[in-house]
Amino acid sequence: MKRSDCLLACLLAAALCARIAAAQDPAAEHASHHPSGTQPAPVAAPSDVRMPPSMAQPGAPATNMAQGMEKMMERMGAPPPKEIYPSLMELPDLPLEKREQVLKQARERMQVGAGLMSQAVDELAETARRDDYPAMQRATASLRQGIAQFESGLAAQRALAEGKAPRNIAMQWFKREMNLMPVGSAPAPHGFFGLSAFHYVTMVFTGALAAVLLWIFLARQRRASALAAQLVGAPAAVGNRMGDAFPASPLPVATSADLVPSTMTPAATGQPGPGLRAAMPVSTTGSWSGQLRVARIFRETANVKTFRLAPSAGEELPFAFEPGQFLTIAVNTNGKVVKRSYSIASSPCCHGWCEITVKHTPGGVVSGHLHEQVNVGDVLEATGPYGRFTFRGHEAPDVVLIAGGVGITPLMSSLRFLTDQSWAGEIWLIYACPRLEDVIFREELGYLAKRHPNLHVTLVLEEASESWSGELGFVTADLLTRTVPDLGTRRIHLCGPPPMLDAMGKIFTRLGVTPEQVHTELFLTPEVRCAPAGEAVPASVIATCSFSRSGKKALLPPDMTVLEAAEAVGVAIDYSCRQGFCGVCKVRVVAGQVTMEVDDGLTPADRAAGMVLACQARASADVTVEA
Numbered sequence: 001m002k003r004s005d006c007l008l009a010c011l012l013a014a015a016l017c018a019r020i021a022a023a024q025d026p027a028a029e030h031a032s033h034h035p036s037g038t039q040p041a042p043v044a045a046p047s048d049v050r051m052p053p054s055m056a057q058p059g060a061p062a063t064n065m066a067q068g069m070e071k072m073m074e075r076m077g078a079p080p081p082k083e084i085y086p087s088l089m090e091l092p093d094l095p096l097e098k099r100e101q102v103l104k105q106a107r108e109r110m111q112v113g114a115g116l117m118s119q120a121v122d123e124l125a126e127t128a129r130r131d132d133y134p135a136m137q138r139a140t141a142s143l144r145q146g147i148a149q150f151e152s153g154l155a156a157q158r159a160l161a162e163g164k165a166p167r168n169i170a171m172q173w174f175k176r177e178m179n180l181m182p183v184g185s186a187p188a189p190h191g192f193f194g195l196s197a198f199h200y201v202t203m204v205f206t207g208a209l210a211a212v213l214l215w216i217f218l219a220r221q222r223r224a225s226a227l228a229a230q231l232v233g234a235p236a237a238v239g240n241r242m243g244d245a246f247p248a249s250p251l252p253v254a255t256s257a258d259l260v261p262s263t264m265t266p267a268a269t270g271q272p273g274p275g276l277r278a279a280m281p282v283s284t285t286g287s288w289s290g291q292l293r294v295a296r297i298f299r300e301t302a303n304v305k306t307f308r309l310a311p312s313a314g315e316e317l318p319f320a321f322e323p324g325q326f327l328t329i330a331v332n333t334n335g336k337v338v339k340r341s342y343s344i345a346s347s348p349c350c351h352g353w354c355e356i357t358v359k360h361t362p363g364g365v366v367s368g369h370l371h372e373q374v375n376v377g378d379v380l381e382a383t384g385p386y387g388r389f390t391f392r393g394h395e396a397p398d399v400v401l402i403a404g405g406v407g408i409t410p411l412m413s414s415l416r417f418l419t420d421q422s423w424a425g426e427i428w429l430i431y432a433c434p435r436l437e438d439v440i441f442r443e444e445l446g447y448l449a450k451r452h453p454n455l456h457v458t459l460v461l462e463e464a465s466e467s468w469s470g471e472l473g474f475v476t477a478d479l480l481t482r483t484v485p486d487l488g489t490r491r492i493h494l495c496g497p498p499p500m501l502d503a504m505g506k507i508f509t510r511l512g513v514t515p516e517q518v519h520t521e522l523f524l525t526p527e528v529r530c531a532p533a534g535e536a537v538p539a540s541v542i543a544t545c546s547f548s549r550s551g552k553k554a555l556l557p558p559d560m561t562v563l564e565a566a567e568a569v570g571v572a573i574d575y576s577c578r579q580g581f582c583g584v585c586k587v588r589v590v591a592g593q594v595t596m597e598v599d600d601g602l603t604p605a606d607r608a609a610g611m612v613l614a615c616q617a618r619a620s621a622d623v624t625v626e627a
Contacts, residue, residue, distance in 0.1 A: 116146025404496025592623030
């Protein structure tokens with residue numbers, strides 16, 4: 001057993017024995033505590049405790065036991081007991097004169113304690129100046145004794161003045177002095193697991209925060225996966241547009257107009273031409289829709305402009321695109337929203353902007369609006385990117401690019417991207433234009449050909465001029481054989497108007513080029529639809545398209561789509577890409593049958609439900625659609 005526990009047991013036993021002998025005269029007891037008339041020595045307050053009579057065993061020899069316990073405590077070094085706390089313990093049972101006596105003793109105790117504290121403070125200050133450490137320790141002990149004396153008297157006075165239970169005050173003071181209880185008791189635990197409401201709120205808040213952070217992490221992972229799926233290869237450093245600041249070159253450049261890029265082949269019957277097939281699905285269609293600001297406008301030729309489009313807010317484009325994809329631009333003209341699709345001619349390495357190159361076609365609604373109404377700083381509505389006519393360099397070790405007129409725009413995006421990446425494969429570009437002044441990107445093509453030895457540029461002009469000494473006429477089998485070695489083993493990307501694609505299909509068949517090697521994109525002018533030159537479409541083969549919801553009808557010639565027929569009679573069918581990829585123009589066929597050259601925008605469920613793409617649907621007999 002520890003010494004402190006032995007001392008506590010002895011004190012309690014002494015208090016019990018002393019309380020049994022409480023019949024002695026208080027005055028005599030007080031005199032016995034102060035022999036020879038001296039002042040009482042400072043004592044610790046815990047020795048004031050005596051047990052009440054109710055705690056003594058009946059019939060016990062109280063006096064002898066008390067005396068024996070007091071002698072034992074003296075041998076242990078404890079001072080003799082005092083009367084005040086035993087009286088305080090039985091305060092409710094004391095008569096009035098006894099209460100007065102207790103009050104007097106309490107005041108005396110407070111006076112003695114105050115005197116001890118004052119004397120101890122003076123001694124402590126004096127010994128501190130002398131660095132007398134033993135004396136300082138004695139002064140400190142005297143100060144603690146004075147505090148104990150003063151607190152014991154104060155507790156008795158408090159019990160008398162406040163009417164509180166004196167036994168509780170005495171026991172609490174005694175336990176505190178004997179280190180039997182903490183100074184401040186902690187509140188009892190409550191709730192589940194003994195936690196407070198503050199703990200529960202904190203736990204809920206922390207859990208919610210962790211859940212939000214986890215959701216953000218997973219969302220970013222999904223977005224990164226989507227971007228990785230769109231970008232087959234990581235783009236290199238941002239490239240700069242070349243155009244106005246290149247050294248002069250004899251190479252001409254092409255144009256772009258209100259022309260709709262499409263993977264359709266040019267045959268009037270709707271079947272792929274000889275040696276041609278639709279572009280392979282090597283990229284995903286876009287789902288972004290928003291506004292782009294016109295940052296710069298470059299004039300390429302007399303009727304061709306390039307529009308650099310940048311984010312309205314932020315530093316990077318809000319979408320990623322593949323070289324060769326296109327955007328759908330919507331303009332409001334004469335109170336009507338009209339949409340046209342334009343290939344992105346810039347490299348995907350340019351993260352902060354993209355460019356579309358547009359030729360002003362006579363009567364072109366959107367091209368006319370862009371050329372005549374749009375200025376730097378204006379905002380355009382755009383959706384996309386769309387299209388699968390792409391090439392990044394990993395599809396083949398080399399590539400042949402053949403363009404006619406505005407068909408240079410998607411090929412230019414791939415060409416810029418490949419040179420930005422310093423692609424090591426061989427690149428052959430064969431580009432046909434009517435005249436030298438019609439060639440778009442003329443200076444840039446010359447600059448790139450000089451800078452990159454693996455780029456071989458061949459321009460073919462229909463009309464001769466004094467400043468031109470290159471190829472004249474059209475792209476022929478002989479020209480291809482002379483220009484591209486081993487053409488039958490190369491990957492070919494072909495983009496141009498329908499007559500060119502039809503002629504090239506026959507040339508490829510003659511040269512032994514398989515359809516799997518050729519990837520095409522067709523450019524069509526949506527404002528003008530006519531029969532082949534020199535031919536007339538008999539009225540007997542013109543079908544009728546009925547629109548069940550609006551109650552309108554429209555003629556549907558073989559070369560016209562359901563979407564174009566709807567626009568002719570004012571039936572609103574929403575659309576975006578106009579080439580069968582986005583699926584915005586889906587309608588249900590109620591009666592009749594249609595053919596579609598591209599139906600990538602339809603899901604298996606759409607096909608099972610009789611849905612068709614209005615921008616691709618053609619018919620040779622009457623049809624009815626829900627619109």
